[in-house]
Each structure stands twice: as C-alpha cells, then as structure tokens.
Amino acid sequence: MTEAWHRQTNRRRGVIQGIAVLPQGLEEIGAEELVNLGAKQVQPLRRAAAFEADMACLYRLHLQCRYPFRFLREVARFPCHDRESLYFGIQNALEWERWLHPSMSFRVDVSGSNPGLSHSHYTALQVKNAVVDLQRNLWGERSSIDLDEPDLSLHVHLSRQEARLSLDGSGGSLHRRGYRSAMGLAPLKENLAAGLVRLSGWDGSIPLVDPLCGSGTLLIEAASWALSQAPGLHRSFALEGWADFNAELWEEEQRRAQAREQPTRTLPILLGCEQNPDVVEQARHNVQAAGLSGAITIQAGDFRALELPSGPGVLVCNPPYGERIGERDELEQLYSDLGAMVKERCSGWSLWLLSGNPELTGALRMKASRRVPVSNGGIDCRWLHYEIR
Numbered sequence: 001m002t003e004a005w006h007r008q009t010n011r012r013r014g015v016i017q018g019i020a021v022l023p024q025g026l027e028e029i030g031a032e033e034l035v036n037l038g039a040k041q042v043q044p045l046r047r048a049a050a051f052e053a054d055m056a057c058l059y060r061l062h063l064q065c066r067y068p069f070r071f072l073r074e075v076a077r078f079p080c081h082d083r084e085s086l087y088f089g090i091q092n093a094l095e096w097e098r099w100l101h102p103s104m105s106f107r108v109d110v111s112g113s114n115p116g117l118s119h120s121h122y123t124a125l126q127v128k129n130a131v132v133d134l135q136r137n138l139w140g141e142r143s144s145i146d147l148d149e150p151d152l153s154l155h156v157h158l159s160r161q162e163a164r165l166s167l168d169g170s171g172g173s174l175h176r177r178g179y180r181s182a183m184g185l186a187p188l189k190e191n192l193a194a195g196l197v198r199l200s201g202w203d204g205s206i207p208l209v210d211p212l213c214g215s216g217t218l219l220i221e222a223a224s225w226a227l228s229q230a231p232g233l234h235r236s237f238a239l240e241g242w243a244d245f246n247a248e249l250w251e252e253e254q255r256r257a258q259a260r261e262q263p264t265r266t267l268p269i270l271l272g273c274e275q276n277p278d279v280v281e282q283a284r285h286n287v288q289a290a291g292l293s294g295a296i297t298i299q300a301g302d303f304r305a306l307e308l309p310s311g312p313g314v315l316v317c318n319p320p321y322g323e324r325i326g327e328r329d330e331l332e333q334l335y336s337d338l339g340a341m342v343k344e345r346c347s348g349w350s351l352w353l354l355s356g357n358p359e360l361t362g363a364l365r366m367k368a369s370r371r372v373p374v375s376n377g378g379i380d381c382r383w384l385h386y387e388i389r
C-alpha cells in the first residue's frame with residue numbers, strides 16, 4: 001500500500017492526519033500523551049509528533065493535551081515545485097467557498113522549502129494571493145489578513161516537491177491556558193512547565209516545592225495535572241469556526257474532559273517562594289485564576305529562609321540565568337547558596353533545575369544524574385536532575 005493511497009483511504013474514512021507541534025525535548029512525552037488520549041499511528045518527530053485521529057479525538061487533544069503549542073490538521077497534499085503549481089494547488093486544495101467567506105479573516109504560515117520556493121515569506125504571499133484571487137472571482141471581495149486572531153489559520157509545509165496544506169485548530173498557541181494574565185519575570189511557557197514537571201516524575205503523592213517560583217507556572221501546571229484539569233476547557237479555539245465544526249461532538253468532548261477532573265483529590269503540599277513582592281502578587285493571582293487557591297501556597301521572601309515541609313519531596317526550579325535578568329556575581333552567589341541549602345536541608349529529596357548557563361550551574365557544586373536538553377523560548381537549556389543524599 002503506497003503512502004498516498006493510505007492517505008486517500010484515510011480521508012474517505014474521516015481519519016485525520018495531524019501534527020502536534022511540541023517544544024524541543026518534549027517529543028517523547030508529547031507522543032505518549034497523544035496515545036493515551038486515543039490518537040493512532042503516533043510518531044515522535046523533531047519538535048513535533050505525527051498522528052492519526054478521528055474528529056472526536058482531534059477535539060479531545062485540543063481540550064486535554066498539556067504539551068503541544070498547536071495541532072495541524074492536514075487537508076490537502078499536492079505536487080509543488082514552483083510558484084504556479086503552488087498557486088493552482090492551493091486553489092484546488094480546499095472548497096474555499098465553504099471554508100473561507102470574505103467576512104472571515106485568515107493568516108498563512110509556511111515551513112520547509114522546495115528548490116523553486118526557498119523563501120517562506122514569498123511562499124506565504126503566493127498562498128495568500130491564490131486564496132484572495134479565488135475569493136474575488138467567487139464573491140467580488142476578499143478576506144482580510146489577521147495575524148493575531150484569524151478566523152482561519154492556514155499552514156503550508158513544503159518538502160520534496162510536495163506541499164501540505166493544514167489548518168491550525170488552536171488559533172492562539174495552546175500554551176495560553178487563560179489563567180496567566182500576570183507573567184512575572186522571564187516566565188516559562190505553560191506547556192513547557194507542564195512537560196518539565198512530567199519529566200521530573202513527580203507523581204502527586206509527595207511535596208513539590210519551587211524555591212524561585214516567579215509567576216508560579218511549574219506549581220500551577222503540576223497541580224492542574226494532579227487534579228486532571230483539562231487545560232483547554234476555559235479558552236476558545238479556531239476549530240470552533242471550521243466549516244465542518246460539529247458542535248454536538250465538541251460539547252460531548254467538553255463534558256468528557258470535565259468528567260475526568262478530580263477537584264476533590266487531596267494533594268500533598270505544593271509550595272512556592274518568591275522574593276519580588278509584585279511577582280508574589282502575580283503568582284497568587286494566577287493560582288486563583290487557575291482555580292487552585294486551596295492547592296498551592298506562595299510564600300513571599302528569600303528562598304534561603306524558606307521553611308520546607310517534611311519530606312522527602314521534589315524541588316523544581318527555574319532560577320535566573322543571566323540571559324534575561326540578573327547579574328553575574330549575584331547569580332553565582334544565588335546558585336552557590338541554593339546548592340548549600342539543598343545539601344544541608346533536603347536530604348532524600350530530588351532537585352530538578354532548568355539551566356540555561358552551565359557556568360552558573362557549576363556554582364551549585366553538585367553532580368547532575370540526568371540532563372534533558374530542552375529549548376526555553378529559543379534558549380538552549382538543560383533540565384538537570386540531582387539526587388540529594
């Protein structure tokens with residue numbers, strides 16, 4: 001069976017070929033999550049995972065997945081080697097009269113390249129022209145472009161003389177859960193924070209402490225996972241405006257996601273510490289907005305004076321590493337004091353630290369037993385694990 005035949009048969013049967021776009025380093029756990037939520041043929045790729053799903057499953061993934069930035073639903077694939085084949089391929093790729101009325105806005109993103117189409121900006125313009133020219137022929141008017149909140153978000157991937165047209169179901173990136181209006185200094189993206197907690201192996205049964213918690217993202221994502229909260233229940237999605245949107249099926253998946261939540265589950269202590277009073281306020285605000293006031297305590301002050309719950313437990317943290325905030329000498333002292341504190345007071349605990357600067361991490365004077373490469377907003381980082389004896 002050829003790949004093309006498999007794809008066509010799938011499309012006839014209502015099987016969707018999808019891509020989950022993931023942060024670097026979360027590909028394996030991202031793929032695992034897709035499988036657990038019912039996706040088929042899941043294959044981890046670089047910064048992504050490919051999968052197959054029916055519509056109910058695609059809705060479920062949007063509502064419940066914690067790690068992806070977005071999901072791309074493939075709607076067409078066609079040979080494409082130059083401007084012309086792209087232009088006409090796009091016009092024939094979708095029933096545009098159903099999917100994009102001129103009253104709707106859209107945006108185009110492009111990845112990959114072909115020998116004849118090597119500039120993604122130029123390729124995106126060509127795709128836009130193909131769509132608006134067709135609209136003008138049909139209706140005498142065209143859609144406007146909206147980069148922030150488009151009604152339809154198109155993604156074109158070029159590779160090996162082929163173009164793939166996909167629809168982005170999320171609208172705005174899925175890391176925006178809706179609870180974090182206040183962001184602190186150098187916050188982690190919510191999906192990356194969720195993945196880091198998952199990689200730490202914290203299972204929701206022992207205390208979790210973030211001694212430098214900023215806006216509280218690691219703790220919020222940990223509690224949300226432990227209570228099986230669905231990250232997508234309190235936001236909207238571009239897929240709700242798709243021509244084939246099935247409101248009944250969507251509501252069924254929303255009910256299903258809600259039913260999984262365990263709001264009464266008793267959690268161990270989840271404690272954050274933050275020295276900047278404004279950021280403390282923001283963290284408390286975020287915790288409340290996430291519906292987790294009873295589950296997480298944010299303490300104001302310096303971590304050096306933090307009283308730890310009786311352990312053993314897990315420490316997670318993302319200390320400043322100089323790229324964005326903080327000064328070098330002060331930071332060396334901070335890492336050195338953090339190392340001293342955990343060695344003195346956290347025997348039997350486990351420490352996971354996001355490092356963006358190996359020299360600073362050296363000041364901990366501890367040896368990591370695991371190093372997971374991850375990208376934090378384009379900065380090459382390591383999620384480091386230390387067993388404290």
Ligand SMILES: C[S@@+](CC[C@H](N)C(=O)[O-])C[C@H]1O[C@@H](n2cnc3c(N)ncnc32)[C@H](O)[C@@H]1O
Nearest residue numbers: 187188212213214215217274275276302303318
């Ligand atoms: C990189 S940020 C953490 C971001 C956090 N993971 C988030 O997602 O918002 C580091 C935080 O450590 C705080 N911090 C720095 N020195 C501290 C200290 N001695 N005690 C407690 N907090 C400190 C900073 O104010 C900052 O908010």
